[in-house]
Amino acid sequence: MYQRKIPIDYNCGLNVAMEVVGSKWKFCLLDEISKGTKRPKDLVNAVNGITKRVLQNQLKELEFHGLLGKTIYTEIPLRVEYFLTASGESLMPLIVAIDKWGLEFAPQLKKILETED
Amino acid sequence: MYQRKIPIDYNCGLNVAMEVVGSKWKFCLLDEISKGTKRPKDLVNAVNGITKRVLQNQLKELEFHGLLGKTIYTEIPLRVEYFLTASGESLMPLIVAIDKWGLEFAPQLKKILETED
DNA sequence: TCATACAGTGATAAATTAATCACCATAATG
DNA sequence: CATTATGGTGATTAATTTATCACTGTATGA
Structure with a gap:
């Protein structure tokens, strides 16, 4: 993982x-994941535009930061399932609210970006 | 402003x-700004670590996207004040919630980052 | 043996964001 | 004229994040 050169300000929640x-x-x-998609191969399909490699990186970081956990089933072919930890769960209400805000804001953004030529 | 090469997915609020x-x-x-700091020179001081140039860029983008508006007072020295638009205001409850979440999560993150040597 | 499904990694390039530094302009003040 | 306060910009580099592409490894079934 990339080693920050510019440090984080732990006193700023944002x-x-x-x-x-x-x-x-x-x-x-x-x-x-909160909606029930747990396996990497399903996530690649569910999240529009993400590639396998990027997905793995993001999952690894989320796991490292303690927002996700994973279970490895020793089946063949291998099955791995990611799940939200308590910290991850605590974030969900915010994510839902942000998603909602974004959808409402989308038309405005679209208009702005399409006007500037 | 930078011209995106990878397009935005307007259907995803996030x-x-x-x-x-x-x-x-x-x-x-x-x-x-929602707390009452309105002028660029005050924002540079209030926001720990930001430089004047970066501040101006960010303010410009926020204004461009319609989250901020600004008023120019033709005084000397020049006085400019930024304010939240309705869209900007609508985001505040989320920002407050995210800040709160971040502060609660900070100790956990700190611990994680300090452990990995 | 060859292909398939699945999870994962290494090396590298491209895209994007943020930081630096040096400038411009206005008008007041000494 | 030199300095100060304020807001602002241009050019450039550094930092950071995403994307690409080619691999590894296991076990299964054709």
């Missing part, structure tokens, strides 16, 4: 939150 | 939200 979930895919992944 | 507020400083800035 900073801390951004550090662990402020990326292109993490919110979507947590959301999808 | 994606949309990340596009407009998913950056190192935006949440902090909106938070600070």
Whole structure:
């Protein structure tokens, strides 16, 4: 994992939150996992546009930060399932609210971005 | 402003939200402005670590996306004040919640990051 | 033996965001 | 004229995040 050169400000909750979930895919992944999609191969399909490699990276970070846990079933072919930890769960209400806000804001953003030519 | 090469998915609220507020400083800035800090020079002081140049960029983007508005007073020295638009205001409850979550999560993150040597 | 499904990694490049540093402009003040 | 306060920009580099592509490994079934 990348070793930060610019340190985190632990006294700013917003900073801390951004550090662990402020990326292109993490919110979507947590959301999808909370909806019941647990296996990597299913997540790749469920999350539009993400690639396998990027997915693995994001899952690893989320696990490292303690928002996700995983269970390995020694079946063949191998089965791995990710799940939300308590910390991950505690984030869900926020994710739902952000998603809702984003959907409401989408038309406005679309309009703004399409106007500037 | 940078012209995206990888397009936004307007159907994913989380994606949309990340596009407009998913950056190192935006949440902090909106938070600070909502608390009454309005002028650039005061924001530079209030937001720990941000530089003048970066501040101006972030303010410009927030204004462009319609989360902030600004008033120019033709005084000398020049006085400019930023304020939250309705869209910006609608985001505040979320920002407060995220900040709170981040503060609660901070000790856990600190521990994790300090352990890995 | 060859192909398939699944999870995962290494090396590298491309995209994106943030930081640096040096500037411009206005008008007041000494 | 030199300095100060305020807001702002341009060019460039550094930092960070995402994406690509090619692999490894296990066991199964054709």
